Amino acid sequence: MFGLPAATVAIIFGIPAIWVIYTLVFVYLSRGWKAEDVAEDKLTAGGSGPTTSAPGHRSEPENGGMA
Amino acid sequence: MNLETWFLVIYFIAMVGIGVWTLKIGNKDSEGYLLGGRSLGPAVTALRLQSSSMSGYMFLGAGSLAYTKGYFSLWYAMGDIGGGVLNLSILGRRMRKLSQILGSLTSIEYLEHRYPSPWIRAIAAPVAVFCIFFYVMSQFIAGGRGLEMVTGIPYAWALLIAVGVIVFYTFLGGYLAVAYTDFVQAIIMLIGMVWILIGTMQAVGGWTAGNNAVGEINPNLLTMWGPDGFGSVQWGVIIGAVLVFSIGYMGWPHVNVSHMAMKRPSVARTASMYATGFNLLFIPAPYIVGIMALILLPNLDNPELAVFQVADTVLPNFAVGIVMAGIMAAIMSTADALLLQSGTIASQDLFQRFIKKDMSDSQSVWVSRFTVLILAIIGYIVAVNDPPAVAEVVIFSTTVLGAAFVPVYVAAAWWKKANVPGAISSMVLGTVSSVVWQLTGLVDVTGVDPMGIGIVCSTLALILVSLATQKSHPVPAHVVAALKETDKIGAIPAHMLTGQNDALAAQVPKDA
Amino acid sequence: MREQPGPGADRREEPSDQTTGAAQPAGVTEPALRLTPHITDAEALAVFARKLPGAQAEVRQVIHPFWRTVLSARTRGIFGRSRKKSLSSGAAGAGAGSGPGVGQRMNVLVNAYSGKGFIADFEPIGTPVDAAVWDAALEASDQAGPRPSLFEVSRTARSLVPTKVLKTVKLGMGITLDEAAPPRGILKPNWIVTGANEKFAATILVDGLDSSHYIVRVEKLEQD
Numbered sequence A: 001m002f003g004l005p006a007a008t009v010a011i012i013f014g015i016p017a018i019w020v021i022y023t024l025v026f027v028y029l030s031r032g033w034k035a036e037d038v039a040e041d042k043l044t045a046g047g048s049g050p051t052t053s054a055p056g057h058r059s060e061p062e063n064g065g066m067a
Numbered sequence B: 001m002n003l004e005t006w007f008l009v010i011y012f013i014a015m016v017g018i019g020v021w022t023l024k025i026g027n028k029d030s031e032g033y034l035l036g037g038r039s040l041g042p043a044v045t046a047l048r049l050q051s052s053s054m055s056g057y058m059f060l061g062a063g064s065l066a067y068t069k070g071y072f073s074l075w076y077a078m079g080d081i082g083g084g085v086l087n088l089s090i091l092g093r094r095m096r097k098l099s100q101i102l103g104s105l106t107s108i109e110y111l112e113h114r115y116p117s118p119w120i121r122a123i124a125a126p127v128a129v130f131c132i133f134f135y136v137m138s139q140f141i142a143g144g145r146g147l148e149m150v151t152g153i154p155y156a157w158a159l160l161i162a163v164g165v166i167v168f169y170t171f172l173g174g175y176l177a178v179a180y181t182d183f184v185q186a187i188i189m190l191i192g193m194v195w196i197l198i199g200t201m202q203a204v205g206g207w208t209a210g211n212n213a214v215g216e217i218n219p220n221l222l223t224m225w226g227p228d229g230f231g232s233v234q235w236g237v238i239i240g241a242v243l244v245f246s247i248g249y250m251g252w253p254h255v256n257v258s259h260m261a262m263k264r265p266s267v268a269r270t271a272s273m274y275a276t277g278f279n280l281l282f283i284p285a286p287y288i289v290g291i292m293a294l295i296l297l298p299n300l301d302n303p304e305l306a307v308f309q310v311a312d313t314v315l316p317n318f319a320v321g322i323v324m325a326g327i328m329a330a331i332m333s334t335a336d337a338l339l340l341q342s343g344t345i346a347s348q349d350l351f352q353r354f355i356k357k358d359m360s361d362s363q364s365v366w367v368s369r370f371t372v373l374i375l376a377i378i379g380y381i382v383a384v385n386d387p388p389a390v391a392e393v394v395i396f397s398t399t400v401l402g403a404a405f406v407p408v409y410v411a412a413a414w415w416k417k418a419n420v421p422g423a424i425s426s427m428v429l430g431t432v433s434s435v436v437w438q439l440t441g442l443v444d445v446t447g448v449d450p451m452g453i454g455i456v457c458s459t460l461a462l463i464l465v466s467l468a469t470q471k472s473h474p475v476p477a478h479v480v481a482a483l484k485e486t487d488k489i490g491a492i493p494a495h496m497l498t499g500q501n502d503a504l505a506a507q508v509p510k511d512a
Numbered sequence C: 001m002r003e004q005p006g007p008g009a010d011r012r013e014e015p016s017d018q019t020t021g022a023a024q025p026a027g028v029t030e031p032a033l034r035l036t037p038h039i040t041d042a043e044a045l046a047v048f049a050r051k052l053p054g055a056q057a058e059v060r061q062v063i064h065p066f067w068r069t070v071l072s073a074r075t076r077g078i079f080g081r082s083r084k085k086s087l088s089s090g091a092a093g094a095g096a097g098s099g100p101g102v103g104q105r106m107n108v109l110v111n112a113y114s115g116k117g118f119i120a121d122f123e124p125i126g127t128p129v130d131a132a133v134w135d136a137a138l139e140a141s142d143q144a145g146p147r148p149s150l151f152e153v154s155r156t157a158r159s160l161v162p163t164k165v166l167k168t169v170k171l172g173m174g175i176t177l178d179e180a181a182p183p184r185g186i187l188k189p190n191w192i193v194t195g196a197n198e199k200f201a202a203t204i205l206v207d208g209l210d211s212s213h214y215i216v217r218v219e220k221l222e223q224d
Helices: A006-029 A031-036 A039-044 B003-024 B030-035 B043-051 B056-102 B107-115 B119-153 B155-175 B179-204 B207-217 B235-246 B253-261 B264-281 B284-296 B303-314 B315-356 B361-384 B390-414 B420-439 B442-446 B451-470 B479-492 B502-507 C007-015 C041-051 C131-140 C150-165
Strands: A049-052 C033-034 C056-077 C104-111 C118-119 C126-129 C175-198 C200-207 C211-218
Touching: A006 A031, A006 B056, A006 B264, A006 B315, A006 B479, A031 B264, B003 B119, B003 B315, B030 B451, B043 C200, B056 B107, B056 B119, B056 B264, B056 B284, B056 B303, B056 B479, B056 B502, B056 C150, B107 B119, B107 B207, B107 B253, B107 B315, B107 B390, B107 C118, B107 C200, B119 B155, B119 B303, B119 B315, B119 B361, B119 B390, B155 B315, B155 B361, B155 C200, B179 B264, B179 B284, B207 B284, B235 B390, B235 B442, B235 B451, B235 C126, B253 B390, B264 B284, B284 B303, B361 C175, B390 B420, B420 B442, B420 B451, B420 B479, B442 C104, B502 C175, B502 C211, C033 C056, C041 C056, C041 C175, C041 C200, C041 C211, C056 C131, C056 C150, C104 C150, C104 C175, C104 C200, C104 C211, C126 C200, C131 C175
Parallel strands: C033 C175
Antiparallel strands: A049 C118, C033 C126, C056 C104, C056 C175, C104 C118, C175 C200, C200 C211
C-alpha cells in the first residue's frame, strides 16, 4: 500500500490511531474538568476579594508536539 | 538581496509593527485576555500553541533524520504525536491542584515543596539550565542555517544575526508577545508546511510513486528498521525514539509550569483534542518531505537543509520568503521562552535561593539578563565552530530532561511514598546514566538508547530508594495532607466542584 | 510543635547571612487586623444551598492568619524612560487607574501557613485585635505547613507583584519595588458551613471576602 512495506504502513497508521483512541478516552474520562474552571468572574479579577496570583512566567500550555 | 530575503525583512517589520501598534493602543491586558481563552476557544488556543511547538527541530532536525534514515525516522514522530495529550492527562490536573495547595510559583519550586530539601533545587536547577542551554543552542543553529540558506550570508554571520535577534527579542520581546503574532505565525507555518508537503507530493508524482522511487535508492529506507535493514535493528533505540518525545516531554520545566497556570482546565482538555488532530497532520509532514527530498535533491551535502531546499524548489519565491520568516519567528519564540526560563531559574532557583537570599528585584532581573547573555555567547561559540546536528542536540537535551525529571514529577502527584532521598537519587541517576550512555557511545554497543536507560535508572532509583528510606526520611505530614487533598478531586460530585477555589485548601482549620 | 522540618526549617538551619526578618516563623508582636468579612453568614449559607439544595446547615466564622505587606511598584523601560504602566485589572480595580509613574500601591496577603501570596484589590478594613488572637489562629490551622518566616513573606510578595506588573514585558523592563510597610499580621475571615440534605452531607469552607468555596469533605448518604 502506498508503495510501502506492510509493516511500515501498520506502524505509521497504527500508532497514531492508538494516540487518537487515547485522546478520546482521556477526553471522555476528563469530562468533569469543566467543574474545575475558575469561575468566569474570577478571570476578570475585578471582584471584591483577593486575586489569585499567576506564576511569574510566560506560560504557554504546550499541548502540541514539542520539538 | 534576493526576493526571499526581502519577504523575510518585510515580515519582520510587519511583526514588529503589529507589536508596537498594539502596545501603543494600550492593549495592556491583551496577553492575559487572550490566554484566558474566553473569546478564542480551544481550536484557536491549540493553533497558537502550535507556533511555539514548531521550532528548529521540526524544520531542520526532522528533515535531516528523514533524509538519512528514511522511514525509520518516523519513530520519533510516533512518540511526538502523543506527547501533548500524555503530558496533560498524567500531570495536568493533579500538578495544578498540588501546586496550588503547596503555593509553588515555579515548577522547580514545586519540586522542592513536594520533596522538601534544598538539595532538590540544587540539583534540579543546574540540570534544567544545562538542558535548556543545549536546546536553545539547537535553535541558534537552526536559525543560522536557515538564514544562511535564504540570504546567502556565510554561516558565521548568519548565526550571529540569528543569535542577536533572539537575544534582542528576549529582552524586548514582551512588546511583541501579543497573541496576534503567535496566531499569525501559526497560520503561516501551518500553511507553509502543508504547501511544502503538497508541492513535494506533486513534484514526486504522488506518495506511492515517491515511495517507489525511494525504494529504488535503497529499499530499506521504506522500512522502519533503518537503512541497514532489519538485521541491524536495535530495539532499544527504537523504544528510546518513541519515548523521547512522548514521555520525555513531561520533563520540560517550562512545559510543566503551564499546568500550574491552567486557569481553565476544560479549555486545556479540549485544546488537547485539537492539538492531537493537528499533530497527526503536521508532525509527520517534515519527515515525509525529508524522505522525498532523497529523490528531489539526491546530493545534499547538508541533510539538515532538506526541508528548506525542498521548499525552495517547490514553492514560488514569495512563498519561500514568508514561510522562512514564519519559521524564523517560530525559532525565535521557542528560543526566547527557553532563555527566559533559564534566566529565571538561574536567578530565583539558584542565585536567590543559595547565594544571596535578600537579593533585590532589580538584581534579580540583572541576574536573568546576565544569564541570558552568557548562554547566548557560549551558545554562539559552540555553534559557530563545529555545530552539532540540530536533531542530535534536541534529542539529547530532551532525553536528559526526561530521564532526570519525569519520574519525580509523575510521582510527585501520584505516589505518596516518594520522598526526598528517592527524588534526589532519581534525578542524579537519571542525569548521569543518560549523559554517560550518550557520551561514551554505549548506544551502539548495547543497542539501548540513552532515554531508555535513563528512564529505567531514574524510575528504579525513585522507587527503591523511597521504599528503603521510608522510615528514616518519611514524607512530611503537610505534604501527605496536600496529596490527600489532591486525591479527593475524583470523589466529589462535579456540580459541587464547580468553581471551587483550590487556594482555600490551605485555609481549612483543624476543627472543620 | 512540628516533628517534621519543612522547607522553612531547612532554610533556617543553613548558614545564612540573613539579618532581616525573624529566624523563626514569627508570631506577631503588634495588634493584628481582623478583617471585616465582605460576605455575610446568610450569603455563606446561600452558597452552601446552591451546592446542596434543600439542605439544613449551620454556619460559623473562622479566621485564618495571613501576613499583609504593602508594596509600591514602579517600572522603567530599559532605556531609562519611565513608563506610565497601567497594571492589569486586578490591582487597578482598587481604583488607582493608570500608574502615574510614582508607584502603584498594592496590598499583598500571604497565607501564614502555606506561604502562598495573593494580591488584594481592596484596602483591608477591620478591627485591631491582640497579637495572641493571631497566634491562636496559627495554631488552629489544619496542616503543619511550611510557615514562612517574615523574610520569606516579603520575598513572596516581591516576586508576586512583578508578575502582575510585568505581564507582557520580559527582561527589557526594570521594576522597582518599595515596601511601604513591613509584614503585619492580618486575619482573614472565612465561613465553615456544615449541613446535609437527603443525598449528601458536606462541610464547605466559604471565603469570607469573595464567596468562593472549597469542599472540605462530602459524604454520600443515599444508598443505591
